[in-house]
Amino acid sequence: MIDGVNLNLLQMVGRACAHSFNRNVRLTVRRYLGRISGWFLGYAGGSGAYGAGLRYLGRGEVAAAAEAFADAQRMWLRDEGPWHAGIVLAMAKRAACYVRMGRIRDAVRLYERALALARGLHGVGSERVEAIAAELAQARTFLPRLPERDARPPELPLLGDESQEADRTGRL
Numbered sequence: 001m002i003d004g005v006n007l008n009l010l011q012m013v014g015r016a017c018a019h020s021f022n023r024n025v026r027l028t029v030r031r032y033l034g035r036i037s038g039w040f041l042g043y044a045g046g047s048g049a050y051g052a053g054l055r056y057l058g059r060g061e062v063a064a065a066a067e068a069f070a071d072a073q074r075m076w077l078r079d080e081g082p083w084h085a086g087i088v089l090a091m092a093k094r095a096a097c098y099v100r101m102g103r104i105r106d107a108v109r110l111y112e113r114a115l116a117l118a119r120g121l122h123g124v125g126s127e128r129v130e131a132i133a134a135e136l137a138q139a140r141t142f143l144p145r146l147p148e149r150d151a152r153p154p155e156l157p158l159l160g161d162e163s164q165e166a167d168r169t170g171r172l
Helices: 004-059 062-080 085-101 104-122 127-140 162-169
Strands: none
Touching: 004 062, 004 085, 062 085, 085 104, 085 127, 104 127
């Protein structure tokens, strides 16, 4: 006969066993998924890596997203060749990640490469080219201002100037 105390004890033990069982199952599933992730990534190819990058961006993991977009670019380059539209997408997304990470110079270089490839693939007036050009222009606004090449340094007094002679002799 089970009384109230023993019933509570059985329920607590049952919950503990169930929790332990569920935890072990979750760890086992994660371990096996970790083993097959490399295999799956090989079959998913560039599209899978690109999708992973989008998911990382959605979660705010910008560095992981940039790495995933780089993987997508490499996979598409290997599988499809250099003239694949996915490469342009991956480069532009990785450049956007670099802007968010503060790597502005790398982002501008990558945007420029993506823009050149997009012009070759889609033509000059396409929406994709215009979008990348706008992103490039925005990224360039974050670059530090560099002095112009033709800008001269401030004028310094020349030797033998009247103002210097006046300072040395004390006469004006």
